[in-house]
Amino acid sequence: MIRSLKYYFATLFIGILILSCSEDINIDLKKEDIIPLPRRIQVAQGSFEMTASTPINLLGDETKLRPLAEYFNAQIAKATGFELTARSKSGASNGINLFLEENTDNRFSEDYSIEVVKQNLVISADTEAGLFYGIQTLLQMLPPEIHADGVQDVQWLVGTGTIRDRPSYEYRGAMLDVARHFFDVADVKKVIDYVSAYKLNRLHLHLTDDQGWRIEIKSWPDLTAVGGQTQVGGGEGGFYTQEQYQEIVDYAASRYVTIVPEIDLPGHTNAALAAYPELNCNNQSPDLYTGIEVGFSTLCTDKEIVYEFVDDVIRELAAMTPGEYIHIGGDESHATKKEDYIKFMNRTQEIVQNHGKKSIGWDEIATASMLEGNVVQFWASEENAKKGVLQNAKLILSPAKKTYLDMQYDSTSRIGLHWAAYIEADSAYLWEPDEYVPGIKKENIYGIEGPLWTETVITMDDIEYLMFPRLTAIAEIAWTSKDNREWESYSERLAKHAEVWDVKDINYYQSPKINWDLEEIEQ
Ligand code: TNX
Numbered sequence: 379m380i381r382s383l384k385y386y387f388a389t390l391f392i393g394i395l396i397l398s399c400s401e402d403i404n405i406d407l408k409k410e411d412i413i414p415l416p417r418r419i420q421v422a423q424g425s426f427e428m429t430a431s432t433p434i435n436l437l438g439d440e441t442k443l444r445p446l447a448e449y450f451n452a453q454i455a456k457a458t459g460f461e462l463t464a465r466s467k468s469g470a471s472n473g474i475n476l477f478l479e480e481n482t483d484n485r486f487s488e489d490y491s492i493e494v495v496k497q498n499l500v501i502s503a504d505t506e507a508g509l510f511y512g513i514q515t516l517l518q519m520l521p522p523e524i525h526a527d528g529v530q531d532v533q534w535l536v537g538t539g540t541i542r543d544r545p546s547y548e549y550r551g552a553m554l555d556v557a558r559h560f561f562d563v564a565d566v567k568k569v570i571d572y573v574s575a576y577k578l579n580r581l582h583l584h585l586t587d588d589q590g591w592r593i594e595i596k597s598w599p600d601l602t603a604v605g606g607q608t609q610v611g612g613g614e615g616g617f618y619t620q621e622q623y624q625e626i627v628d629y630a631a632s633r634y635v636t637i638v639p640e641i642d643l644p645g646h647t648n649a650a651l652a653a654y655p656e657l658n659c660n661n662q663s664p665d666l667y668t669g670i671e672v673g674f675s676t677l678c679t680d681k682e683i684v685y686e687f688v689d690d691v692i693r694e695l696a697a698m699t700p701g702e703y704i705h706i707g708g709d710e711s712h713a714t715k716k717e718d719y720i721k722f723m724n725r726t727q728e729i730v731q732n733h734g735k736k737s738i739g740w741d742e743i744a745t746a747s748m749l750e751g752n753v754v755q756f757w758a759s760e761e762n763a764k765k766g767v768l769q770n771a772k773l774i775l776s777p778a779k780k781t782y783l784d785m786q787y788d789s790t791s792r793i794g795l796h797w798a799a800y801i802e803a804d805s806a807y808l809w810e811p812d813e814y815v816p817g818i819k820k821e822n823i824y825g826i827e828g829p830l831w832t833e834t835v836i837t838m839d840d841i842e843y844l845m846f847p848r849l850t851a852i853a854e855i856a857w858t859s860k861d862n863r864e865w866e867s868y869s870e871r872l873a874k875h876a877e878v879w880d881v882k883d884i885n886y887y888q889s890p891k892i893n894w895d896l897e898e899i900e901q
Contacts, residue, residue, distance in 0.1 A: 405537030407494075411874035412518045413850050414577060414857035415867065416543035426494050428474065428520070428534040430460035435467040438478030442506050445632070446476055450513050454520075459529035470500050474516075476509055477502040488579075489544040492516065494536055507634040511577050515541060522877035547811070549774055549825025550856035551580035551638070552783070552849060554841075557587035557649075558670070559609050559832040560616040561841075567629050568838060572845065572884075574633035576853035581630055582638040582705060582827060585618075588648035588667045588675055592617045593639070597690040598654065605649035605666075610833055612668045624698055631700070638738065639699055641691055642707030644684075644714050644722045648675040656683050670833040673712035679722040689729050696733035703753065704730050709740035720746045727752060744769065753824060757782075758798075760815045767817070772824035780809045781852060783830040783844050787887055793834040794844060803889035806851040807868055810860060828852040839885045846879060846886035847872050869893070 405425045412419075434450065436443040447464035455461050462474065470477065477500055481487075484504035490512035493500045501512035519537065523530040552573045554561065561569075566583070573581055585593045591605030594617060606617035618626065627637050647657070648667045655663040659678035667675075677684045695704060706726050711719050723739065723746035730737045731749055738753040741762035747769070748754070754766030755774040766773055775781070778798035785801040786794035799805070812820040828849060835841060854868060869892045876894060879886045888894060 407537040407539040411871040414854040416541045418542040420540040422538040424538045425535040433473035434462045434464040435475040440466050457524050457526040457530050472497045475500040492541040494538045510634045525881045545857045547825035547856045550578045551827035553582035553829035555584040555832040556592050557590045570630050584640045587646045590615045591649040594619045600653035604653035636701040640705035644677040645711035673710045676713040679718040704735045705738040708743040767822045775826045781828045783828045804891045806848040826856050842885040
């Protein structure tokens with residue numbers, strides 16, 4: 379009897395020991411591979427464990443919070459084998475808590491905070507977008523296997539402590555050129571997943587160019603029927619119906635990404651000219667174009683029919699675009715006379731305004747008169763960028779030497795161009811938006827964007843190879859404050875974060891600038 383009692387106590391003691399050990403696993407939040415790096419991280423002892431019985435407590439407007447809980451569940455379900463039960467609550471209690479504060483002074487805030495103690499984890503924000511970013515951070519705090527397609531035998535632990543976070547810039551974007559090579563709705567959704575995972579909030583779609591017109595315009599059906607037929611290299615091309623475009627817009631919205639559609643005018647219009655000869659000064663349709671030269675096409679800016687065309691296109695596009703901006707291109711119009719270009723860009727901005735939207739244009743637009751509230755996207759000419767600022771326009775910075783995702787990493791990269799620069803992983807990271815163009819200060823900068831032109835980009839694998847690890851640099855520059863950014867910290871986090879890309883089967887570039895050997899880093 380005494381022996382068995384002793385035995386009983388001994389096993390109980392060992393049991394308690396094992397239990398308390400597992401509860402006391404320490405995870406240092408500062409060593410987590412969170413990209414972009416949050417503003418403030420405070421570390422505490424211990425960890426929080428997510429299990430099948432962890433609830434998600436919805437604190438605040440349930441109709442707004444449920445979709446966020448569903449999004450989180452969809453992200454974790456395959457790897458964990460469970461979904462968490464979401465329930466309305468009035469105060470934080472054990473489990474994961476989504477707290478929507480809705481302070482009316484902060485209606486546009488994207489800030490969030492996360493507080494983690496052993497039994498409970500609270501993500502708080504003033505807006506749903508803020509909570510969405512908090513969820514992205516939580517997903518990065520969980521083990522990388524959380525992204526696996528099948529059930530993993532992993533303890534889902536998160537380090538305890540506090541994170542406070544807020545973005546540096548309001549406009550945080552990437553661009554996908556679907557004109558040079560067409561990408562279908564499923565591919566675009568994947569790109570939306572990628573950008574939103576790193577807290578970017580805009581996806582600019584370059585919908586038209588010399589090689590293809592990719593958006594259905596019902597009043598000018600040949601734009602797509604003729605102009606959508608091919609692409610660079612002569613492949614079959616394609617286009618989005620208005621319903622498909624709507625599907626993209628809605629999917630993006632569910633991830634707090636606004637679609638910025640671009641109709642590139644008055645140059646880069648060979649596909650439109652091939653479809654409608656009346657848009658051309660000589661009334662003849664050129665052949666469809668499948669090469670990669672730029673700067674040879676232009677709409678005939680003297681013809682009224684051209685402005686009727688622009689009006690119809692912008693009207694239909696504005697009606698299916700909830701975002702406040704339409705991008706009207708304006709770059710490399712080498713075949714348009716300067717005075718014609720200015721007249722055309724001025725009139726087109728008015729058309730956009732008449733349809734209730736504001737215009738964004740590539741930096742050449744600043745040689746015209748910017749309407750109030752319109753935006754200049756700097757890509758090449760510092761002089762144009764400064765002209766934009768002098769006209770009180772906001773600037774999106776996309777310096778080709780730093781942010782062009784289509785540039786080769788080095789001369790051996792299997793795809794990409796190099797007219798602006800070779801952009802290695804470190805070069806993409808090591809620049810400051812508010813120091814890049816002398817005279818352009820933080821208050822002039824609306825944000826930054828990384829454009830992916832697709833002359834040499836054909837498959838999803840190609841997109842991933844050029845985006846990773848440079849999209850993460852753009853995200854960290856756009857989000858993390860300047861004094862918190864440091865190449866060494868970023869490159870170490872990247873190396874760890876590559877485990878996520880491995881799990882997700884994302885084809886990233888193994889840059890020699892990064893030490894990918896985790897064991898070496900940890901020493
Ligand atoms: C310049 S950037 C272009 C594009 C090309 C790109 C290739 C800009 C406004 N125009 O038409 O696709 O270079 O890198």
